[in-house]
Every structure is written in structure tokens, then in C-alpha cells.
Amino acid sequence: MRLHAFLPSPRVLGIMALKTHLGLDFEVQTLDLSQGGQRTRGYLAKNPNGKMPTLEDVAFTLWESNAILVYLAARSPQSGLWPSDLARQADVLRWLFWQSAHWDAESWGMVVFEKMSKAVLSLGPPDAAFIARGEQNFARFAAVLDRSLNGRTWLTGETLTVADFSVGALLPSAARIGLSIDPYPDIGLWYARLAALPSWQFALAQQESALAAWQAEHQAGTMI
Template identity: 30%
Template sequence: MLKILGKASSINVRKVLWTCAELNLPFEREDWGTGFQSTQTPEFLSLNPNGLVPVIKDADFVLWESNTIIRYLASRYDGAHLYPADPLMRAPVDQWMDWQATDLNRSWSYAFLALVRQSAVHQAEKAIATSIASWTAHMRILNGQLRATGAFVAGKQFSLADIPVGLSVNRWFSTPFEHTQFPAVSEYFERLSERPGFGAYCANGLP
């Protein structure tokens, strides 16, 4: 059985858990990370030298990096409905997954650490404001894309990209500051509520 290493509160672990729900894929999960087993032990570092969760073990195969993991799972376990084999259909899915992992994540990092994690070293007011402005600009891009598709981030059908993007939207709504209203994003989040795993792994009270 697939084994997932990582605490269930981690946004990156939740990508994997939500994907398993979409694939109806059974798994076992072990708690690793802050507050649980340390990811800095030789045992864990032999699996992921970065010392980060999630890590999966699929029989003897070990893999880390959350977006890579969910691509692998969809490719291996009959997930063509989430991650198409056709390059023209797959490319937009990859595009929005990579945008989430790079541009969008960088924009909210400082504000999230300051306002949600209450990090003592992330309390500079100017840096928080800059992060919120950048985050808002990226959410405006997402709103425009969702307005154009009228449905999901990569097109009319739910895809693998909607899992990391959906989790990031949840983080947007969960972070306490005055939000610009983006109607297409709000409608999208409501649309996601119909998906398997959404309630357990996205809108579950965790940012």
C-alpha cells in the first residue's frame, strides 16, 4: 500500500491526500514534521535530503516534492481524467501547477508567515504590505483565468492543477487581512466543494 510521510496539517501533504481521494487510492500516513517525528533524522534524510514533507513510498519507490508526487500518482493510478496524456491538454495543467508552486507561493509567503504563523522574524509592516499587494496581484491573475474558463483553472474540467491552486485559494481566504473581492475565485472555491477530499483536505479549518 502507498505510504505517505508527513503531518496532515501540511498544505503540501494535503495536496497528496486530496489527490488520493480523487483517485480513490488507499494509503497509510505517518506523522512527520514539526510536532511529530523529526525530518532531520538520518532515517528521513535518506529519503529526502531536503528534510521536508511529503515523501511517499510506493513499494520500493521513494519520491518527494508535492507537485511531482501528485503528477506521479495521477500518471500511475489511472488519473488521466486529472492529468491528460495528450501534450496539448496536459500543458495547461502543468502551467498552472508550476505557477502555483513558484509565482503564487512566493507572493504570499511573507504575509502568511507574519499573519498566520505569527513568525517573530516576519513582522516588518512594509514587507507584509508588499507581500499582500503581490498576493492580491496574483489572485487577480487567477480571477481573470477563472472568469475566462468559467469553471476550473486549466479549463472546463477539474484537473490536477486545481488541487494545489485550490489549497492556495483556501490559504488566501484563511489569512486575516482586508481582501480584495474576486468573484470568480469565490465561485471557483464553491465549485471545488463538490470534489472528493475537498472537505477533509482543503476546507478543513487549516490554512
């Protein structure tokens, strides 16, 4: 297998942590988004969205980070990270859809796009109104997540699943863009458990190393 990815990105963190957690071995093909690696003809043939990550497994190509998480976990059913029970699968899918539609696109993603991604992609100055809307949405959805985690060890109950890898992947970068989880104690407790996993620590160290290398090469400031 081969993963095409920009390693400093939070959208890759969960996949890299899952890779280590499951003991998977696949090649990582680095994309530099600031240099247009995602817009080359060869890459667009794999992912017509011109985004990343993208996974290749022999003749099968898969994009969307949450779909990749499910695919990798389902290859290792003994891990329990992708449940075998239909109702539990639906519960995990609920949170993967929530992460994509709300936690990312309507909140965290809005802020990070304006504060960080625009500069990397040379798309102009940040829009203060768009940032304010993202910050408001972050507070709204963080409250939902916090209530849902009350009394639970992991997001869907007492068992770690790919939902935790997906939703948790955005948190390390949140503070960098001014989004704090301090008002949400149950999120803090849950993320501390996730951050204690050796696989998560290893992936986070990889991300930080890749970020430092990218910054040094481009002489750039903070970037997620």
C-alpha cells in the same frame, strides 16, 4: 505507498483530496515540524530538503507536492486528472509551476511563513516588510488567476485536473492569514466548485481535525 506529511499543512491538502478522489490507499506517516521530525537523519535520507511531503512507493521516493500530485494522477489515467494530450499536459504543468513559483513562494507562502511558520519552527518574530511584500504579490497573482478563470469551469477548461487540486489547496488557509479572495469573484466561483467535491470536503475535515489535535497537544494558537 507511504506519505510522510504534516497534515495541518495546506501543501498536503491537495494530495489528501486527490487520494480520496482516486480511491487510493496509502499509509500516512505523520511528521511534527515543530518537533523537528523533518530534520532527523532517517527523514533527510528520503528528502534532503528537510521539508514535506514525501511519497514512498516501494523503492521509489518522491518529494515536492506538485510532483506527487502528477505521479498519483498518472497512475489512474482513466480519471483524466492528468491529461493524455501533450498540449493539455503542458497547460496543467504551466499552472503547477505557477503555483509553486508565484502563488506559493512569492505571495501566500511569504505571508504564512512570517505569520505562522516562524512561530512553529522557532525562527523569531515576523518581518512586517516581508509580509507587506507577500500581500502585494498575492493581490497581483490573484488577479491573474481570477482573469484566467473567467468563463471556465476548471483551471484549464471544462475538465478537473491536478492543477485545480494544487492551486486550490492554499485557499482555505488564506483567510486565516488575512488574504481574502472576496475581490476576485471568478476565484470564488471556481473554489466553490472545488469545495463541493466530496473528496475535497473529506480532506478538508481531515486537515481541520489534525490542526485541532496539533493545537491541543501543543497548546498553540491558530496555525495553518
